Amino acid sequence: VNAPTIEILLVEDNPNDLELTLHAFRTHKLGNGITVARDGQEALDHLLGSDGAAPGARPKLILLDLKLPKVDGLEVLRRLREDPTLGHLPVVILTSSREERDIVESYDLGVNSYIVKPVDFDKFVETVRTLGLYWLLLNEPPIIEAPEAAVQAARP
């Protein structure tokens, strides 16, 4: 298939967490189709386009850290939810923060899920596996009237 396929947009600034997350995905053979954004602005640029450049391929799932350089995770979430074409894109917050305030605010902004990264790597790997299975295989995303969506919908 010619169309750029992207399954997950992983927004993560911490190189260790990034590497561990990618490792976990690879462990469960979910590593293909992951695009990485290293800060909130990069994520928004990819999703909404910038400076005349067209947006990148639309992912099936966004894994969003909260504490990010430039534009933080909650702001990215707000901008996505305000956008008419990206409003329904599944977003899962994957963060170290267990703060009640962050959790409540995330849900207020319409996040689909909020996951606290376990310190224990085994549990983390298990968490990533569950996430991938659920959002990429079990979950049925809404049909979105966009070219990429049409392409994605055409995929088996």
Add this chain to the structure above:
Amino acid sequence: MPSTAQRRAATAVFDETGCFFERSHELLATATPDGDFRRVNSGWTDQLGYEESELTGHSLVEFVHPGDVERTRGEIAKLAAGAESVGFENHLRARDGTYHWLRWAADIARGVVYVVARDVTTQRVRALSVADEQAYHLGLAEASARGFITLDSELLIRDVNEKMCQMVGRSRAGMVGAHFGELIVERERGLVEMRRAIAEGLVSGCELTFQGPDGRPIPASCNFGVFRDAAGEVAGVLAGIRDTTAQRALQGSLLAAASYTRSLIESSVDPMMTTDADGVITDVNRQMELLTACGREALIGSPFRDHITEPTLADQGIERAFRDGRVTNLELTARALDGGETVVSYNAATFADSAGTVQGVVATARDISDFKRLEHELRDMTLELAERVKELEVSNAELHAFSYSVSHDLRAPLRAIDGFSRIVIEDDGGTLTDSQRRYLDLVRDNTQVMGTLIDELLAFSRLASQPLNRTPVHTAELVAALQSEVEADEPGRIIEFTNGVLPTVQADPGLLRQVFANLLANAVKYSRQRETARITVASETRDGELVFLVGDNGVGFDMRYSDKLFQVFQRLHRAEDYEGTGVGLAIVQRIVARHGGRVWAQGQPDQGATFYFTLEGRAP
């Protein structure tokens, strides 16, 4: 019948008589036996102002003073009854309406009454005044409220009046002839005064004490005047004596009342003063002297405004008091002579004399400088408090930012350490030795401990800022639920729970649950060496205070270290014996403190431990 000659002669004689008649200075008249004037001479016109025609034909009685009419009629009647002559005096009204004393002599001959009257008004008045004066003076002396004594030049009593008799309780007869000195208590002084009177002619206001009835002393004010004989020699002394007992008593009671009022004024803790309408001070009390650091003499007569930092306000206050009758809570600052200033609150009202005429203003000051100072202090403290609150809010926000940062950033490296250690073990192609593997496992174990520590520490710090949400909590249900959880978590152990009375209390349900959970976990953990762990949860009332307790039959602790039990990271047991971070009891302590309660523990090594806590301060 008389002859013509006789008649002529008679006429001539008559004419001569007529001349005498007319020229007499006496009042001459003829009258009928009934008293009607027949003819009057010119004296009536000259002396009484009547025209002849106004009298002739009129009755004498018509001109007599009403008081004398009866008597006059009587005298006339005597003549009519046959008396040859009468003489009397009466008042006759003159033409101008004034009454004149007339002395009448009348006789009757051949049916004609011949009347001679003389105006004796002048003699009469003079004669009367002498007699009257004597009677008057005597009456005056007797009626007087003063006692009177006349003394001869030897100071022997010649006469006394009735009042004097009453005053000293002696009869007139008993006193006349006695020596004046006998009457008085201070005989010597009395005689000195008396001699002075004789020497100087007059002494007044001399205070002497008389021997009253039953020996009672009679204070009296005496005037002594000397009277002299025709030769100018001292004939005696007239003494006027006024009993001043009542006056003294009145003065005494007035003095007592005044002194009472004065002592009230002086004992007042508030400075007081009176001023006149111009604001000039007329009286002050001791406190006013202290307030102004001025003596009474300096204050009285000085303008009130001089003692006030803002004199215009003082003037306005006095003005207002006179206009409205009163002024309340007028705040002024008194300036003392030594420069000291005192903030005072004035209440003032006008005062009047017995006739209701406003005399001045009486003003009371209340020293409110303490109040003012406290007010300032309170304001300063409130401001300071507000500042502190702001600082606290800032530091709270910082703390929150800090814990947020800890929460987010401290876990990430732990996860990296754990993750990469795990990957090394996973990817090992047989190059790692057993001990290398064990070390990597230890690295991973420690990251887990650190992770737990971070979580508990964050929970602990959150307790400080988390709002308390008090609702009724059924502790019996709460404890039972926790015990079920504990039993489920410890399937291999025999735990015997004994619950006492567990009432419903007002508390934050989530936080109270944490308290019981931590204490139960503690009890379960430290009793695990026992074959049967016995855990008691109960409540009791101590001095009116509800106390919860959680006891176990575990390893207990040494009371010497009991103060370390509730401190963060402080542990009384080795980590390899009993796992834990040392935060659990610190959390309990903090939650209980946030509820206004206390927590304490009792134990002995190997004898179990009991933890107690209350949720509120002592019941009032």
